[in-house]
Amino acid sequence: MNDLTEHLRERVLAAATDRKPLRIRGGGTKDFYGNAPSGELLDTTGHAGIVAYEPTELVVTVRAGTPLAELEAALGEQGQMLAFEPPHFGEATVGGCVASGLSGPRRASAGAVRDFVLGVKVLDGKGEVLNFGGQVMKNVAGYDVSRLMTGALGTLGLLLQVSLKVLPKPAAEATLRLELPQDKAIEMMNRWGGRPLPVSATCWHDDLLTLRLSGARAAVAAARAKLGGEDVAAAAAFWDSVREQRHAHFTGDVGGSALWRLSLPSRCAPLDLPGAPLIEWGGALRWLTFDGEASIVRAAAAKVGGHATLFRGGDRSGGVFQPLSESLMQIQRKLKRTFDPQGLFNPGRLYAEF
Amino acid sequence: MGSQDEHRQLAEAEIARLIDGLRRILPPQALLVEREDLVPYECDGLTAYRQLPLLVALPQNEAQVVAVLKLCHELRVPLVARGAGTGLSGGATPVAHGVVLSLAKFMRILDIDSVSRTARVQPGVRNLSISEAVAPYGLYYAPDPSSQIACTIGGNVAENSGGVHCLKYGLTVHNVLSVRVALIDGTVVEIGSGALDSPGYDLLALMIGSEGMLGVVLEATVKLTPKPLLAQVVMASFDDVVKAGNAVADIISAGIIPAGLEMMDKPATHAVEDFVHAGYDLNAQAILLAESDGTPEEVAEEIAAMCAVLEKSGATDIRVSHDEAERLKFWAGRKAAFPAVGRITPDYLCMDGTIPRKHLAHVLTRIAELSEEYHLRCANVFHAGDGNLHPLIMFDANVEGEVERATAYGGKILELSVEVGGTITGEHGVGIEKVSQMCVQFSKEELAAFHGVKAAFDEHTLLNPGKAVPTPRRCSEYRLTGSAK
Numbered sequence: 001m002n003d004l005t006e007h008l009r010e011r012v013l014a015a016a017t018d019r020k021p022l023r024i025r026g027g028g029t030k031d032f033y034g035n036a037p038s039g040e041l042l043d044t045t046g047h048a049g050i051v052a053y054e055p056t057e058l059v060v061t062v063r064a065g066t067p068l069a070e071l072e073a074a075l076g077e078q079g080q081m082l083a084f085e086p087p088h089f090g091e092a093t094v095g096g097c098v099a100s101g102l103s104g105p106r107r108a109s110a111g112a113v114r115d116f117v118l119g120v121k122v123l124d125g126k127g128e129v130l131n132f133g134g135q136v137m138k139n140v141a142g143y144d145v146s147r148l149m150t151g152a153l154g155t156l157g158l159l160l161q162v163s164l165k166v167l168p169k170p171a172a173e174a175t176l177r178l179e180l181p182q183d184k185a186i187e188m189m190n191r192w193g194g195r196p197l198p199v200s201a202t203c204w205h206d207d208l209l210t211l212r213l214s215g216a217r218a219a220v221a222a223a224r225a226k227l228g229g230e231d232v233a234a235a236a237a238f239w240d241s242v243r244e245q246r247h248a249h250f251t252g253d254v255g256g257s258a259l260w261r262l263s264l265p266s267r268c269a270p271l272d273l274p275g276a277p278l279i280e281w282g283g284a285l286r287w288l289t290f291d292g293e294a295s296i297v298r299a300a301a302a303k304v305g306g307h308a309t310l311f312r313g314g315d316r317s318g319g320v321f322q323p324l325s326e327s328l329m330q331i332q333r334k335l336k337r338t339f340d341p342q343g344l345f346n347p348g349r350l351y352a353e354f
Numbered sequence: 355m356g357s358q359d360e361h362r363q364l365a366e367a368e369i370a371r372l373i374d375g376l377r378r379i380l381p382p383q384a385l386l387v388e389r390e391d392l393v394p395y396e397c398d399g400l401t402a403y404r405q406l407p408l409l410v411a412l413p414q415n416e417a418q419v420v421a422v423l424k425l426c427h428e429l430r431v432p433l434v435a436r437g438a439g440t441g442l443s444g445g446a447t448p449v450a451h452g453v454v455l456s457l458a459k460f461m462r463i464l465d466i467d468s469v470s471r472t473a474r475v476q477p478g479v480r481n482l483s484i485s486e487a488v489a490p491y492g493l494y495y496a497p498d499p500s501s502q503i504a505c506t507i508g509g510n511v512a513e514n515s516g517g518v519h520c521l522k523y524g525l526t527v528h529n530v531l532s533v534r535v536a537l538i539d540g541t542v543v544e545i546g547s548g549a550l551d552s553p554g555y556d557l558l559a560l561m562i563g564s565e566g567m568l569g570v571v572l573e574a575t576v577k578l579t580p581k582p583l584l585a586q587v588v589m590a591s592f593d594d595v596v597k598a599g600n601a602v603a604d605i606i607s608a609g610i611i612p613a614g615l616e617m618m619d620k621p622a623t624h625a626v627e628d629f630v631h632a633g634y635d636l637n638a639q640a641i642l643l644a645e646s647d648g649t650p651e652e653v654a655e656e657i658a659a660m661c662a663v664l665e666k667s668g669a670t671d672i673r674v675s676h677d678e679a680e681r682l683k684f685w686a687g688r689k690a691a692f693p694a695v696g697r698i699t700p701d702y703l704c705m706d707g708t709i710p711r712k713h714l715a716h717v718l719t720r721i722a723e724l725s726e727e728y729h730l731r732c733a734n735v736f737h738a739g740d741g742n743l744h745p746l747i748m749f750d751a752n753v754e755g756e757v758e759r760a761t762a763y764g765g766k767i768l769e770l771s772v773e774v775g776g777t778i779t780g781e782h783g784v785g786i787e788k789v790s791q792m793c794v795q796f797s798k799e800e801l802a803a804f805h806g807v808k809a810a811f812d813e814h815t816l817l818n819p820g821k822a823v824p825t826p827r828r829c830s831e832y833r834l835t836g837s838a839k
């Protein structure tokens with residue numbers, strides 16, 4: 001329960017004076033993600049603690065260094081949760097979770113991290129403490145800088161504190177499994193997505209489509225009866241393995257070391273790429289192990305209106321995120337300059353240009 | 355470049371060049387220059403502020419919008435985008451030496467993809483017409499501002515509009531996948547995509563709620579939601595607004611997120627009942643509307659649970675809608691609340707602060723005290739689930755001093771919202787109305803960051819200048835005149 005704002009601010013000011021970039025780090029569980037981190041280590045884990053939590057307001061405010069597991073446990077005690085089901089990948093912090101912007105299995109139905117971020121307190125590149133958004137659920141005063149910071153990989157500022165919307169845990173859940181080939185599974189996930197069914201997560205792998213239903217007891221039971229398939233034992237462990245990438249698709253001997261994350265319009269037919277993906281989010285997220293040219297994966301994703309990220313491993317020298325058009329890059333460069341004029345925070349982590 | 359508050363005056367020759375240039379771009383009927391043609395554009399839903407623009411352009415296609423932008427950019431002429439003009443914060447109020455760019459002609463739904471559950475629409479498409487167009491597929495567009503029969507998607511994107519169902523289904527920001535935007539220099543960019551996320555910074559989040567200050571929305575791809583099989587609403591009466599407020603917290607504590615959760619106080623229900631005969635309890639100090647949607651089994655379960663909670667919270671009367679007609683009747687009252695209040699007063703100002711709900715009793719008490727102080731009546735309509743208050747301050751602009759009194763009263767309510775840890779605007783935007791109160795909510799450095807964001811898109815501050823983000827000078831003046839704390 002420590003407030004290290006002053007300490008962190010001094011570090012930023014010193015870095016500004018010495019013109020020495022900083023590598024902001026929470027639990028270090030996402031060190032692998034993005035372009036290679038560089039700069040002098042700035043550890044946020046000491047800046048921890050839940051600052052305010054009122055279950056009836058559906059809002060929690062927490063310091064960035066707080067362990068994600070600790071936050072989830074506190075919410076769980078009140079029957080609430082982070083609905084975007086963020087992956088931990090180890091002893092993650094809340095700051096790292098928001099900065100990386102990664103969401104888990106419930107994303108397609110509940111929303112992403114950015115959809116639940118209500119406000120942030122940040123240190124900018126001049127060492128100023130700035131507050132954006134707030135602790136309330138609706139807020140349109142000023143540009144939505146809180147969401148801009150989400151997924152920015154710390155390149156726009158050091159997250160000190162975030163306010164998140166939380167939700168009650170569903171009263172009931174059920175997980176079932178059907179045998180379906182990839183194209184059919186994609187079709188079915190999209191069809192169910194258009195029906196008023198309480199589908200809260202989907203995962204297709206190796207001709208098996210696993211489906212989680214969440215909601216009121218009656219709704220889950222009715223949908224369970226309608227959809228057929230077989231009940232899955234140890235469902236929680238299964239979804240956890242997808243969320244934390246301990247599933248065989250991510251760990252097994254899959255003949256390659258580069259894991260690609262393809263974010264696509266959900267209805268896209270199976271891509272014409274070697275190997276079979278693991279599919280989540282109703283078809284909108286596909287994980288593929290592929291060791292060929294990056295340009296092949298990127299082109300395949302772009303062709304159908306999506307983008308590809310070299311998530312883990314592989315040759316990262318060319319940048320891991322899909323390149324942006326020059327007009328969009330120009331805006332992003334200017335935004336970077338606004339919040340971090342000297343380029344102190346996590347240089348190159350998102351794009352080599354900044 | 356002049357400061358934001360003193361828009362540049364155009365010389366006669368510049369105006370002539372502008373008109374000449376626009377005549378080359380637009381067909382004659384798409385350019386309004388005569389005073390009587392400009393009058394309908396002099397204000398939006400915030401009628402207390404009026405300003406005639408220099409002229410109004412009504413382009414019909416993207417190429418024309420781009421050409422108008424390029425010309426204005428080259429001549430450094432300010433430009434205000436406009437949808438239906440239902441905004442309540444003066445976001446679409448013209449600037450004197452500027453062009454109003456109306457997107458009213460962009461009324462086409464370009465594509466409906468029932469499989470991906472998305473619709474690509476032009477910015478002038480009305481909110482409700484999307485839901486109407488996709489109804490045959492069992493889908494709808496979830497955000498439902500009360501102005502949905504009139505307001506446009508372009509306006510919704512610019513304001514991040516909400517509706518009575520956004521507690522469960524989210525605001526505009528949660529329901530838009532991508533926008534096609536023309537920047538001030540005429541460059542057209544796609545922000546977002548048909549996928550659920552995009553590489554780089556989340557510019558989509560930045561665009562939504564940016565009040566027409568970062569770019570002109572040319573298209574929006576929105577997410578469609580499957581229509582629930584059934585919806586039912588509970589109407590509960592309370593003899594005390596505080597009890598009603600506590601009942602809201604009790605429902606949430608019970609682990610229920612109703613599809614809609616709205617509250618109205620007595621002055622509001624009386625105004626509404628006279629207007630639409632929604633069947634509201636006129637003896638109640640406050641009523642709550644709580645909706646459940648889903649499968650019939652689910653709705654039955656949730657309605658029973660909500661009724662139990664409401665009873666325990668001290669509701670004096672509880673009614674559940676029997677059929678769709680009755681459900682719509684209950685909501686019709688809530689959705690007509692603003693026009694209903696409009697009928698009983700010559701003018702009204704609609705406030706939009708959001709507060710942590712636990713401070714509701716304190717805030718409502720203060721609003722009532724201020725009503726006495728300023729000698730102005732006030733009715734309260736409240737998106738109770740998410741803490742978004744709409745006090746409606748009634749006044750008569752023809753009575754000397756009432757506009758000023760109403761504005762001052764409104765300003766106090768906004769500052770009160772900030773004081774209890776809330777915000778000056780939940781969904782209507784800052785516009786020109788609340789620009790001074792931005793100085794209360796944000797520090798000098800935070801405002802500077804907003805100006806930086808603006809400059810990343812529009813360095814000469816030509817798009818909707820003078821709105822939403824105050825200049826440092828304006829804030830120091832505001833502080834000097836003592837209106838702020």
Ligand SMILES: Cc1cc2nc3c(=O)[nH]c(=O)nc-3n(C[C@H](O)[C@H](O)[C@H](O)COP(=O)(O)OP(=O)(O)OC[C@H]3O[C@@H](n4cnc5c(N)ncnc54)[C@H](O)[C@@H]3O)c2cc1C
Nearest residue numbers: 437438439440441445499500506508509510512516566571
């Ligand atoms: C009776 C009534 C009830 C209302 N109820 C609600 C409610 O429940 N919830 C809610 O959130 N709001 C509500 N509003 C407010 C208003 O309807 C919304 O803010 C709406 O989104 C405005 O849409 P519009 O098309 O009228 O936009 P306008 O008023 O024309 O413009 C609003 C802003 O959007 C900008 N803009 C418009 N089109 C574009 C574009 N294509 N590109 C870039 N910028 C653009 C304008 O410059 C301006 O800043 C209500 C208003 C009224 C009068």
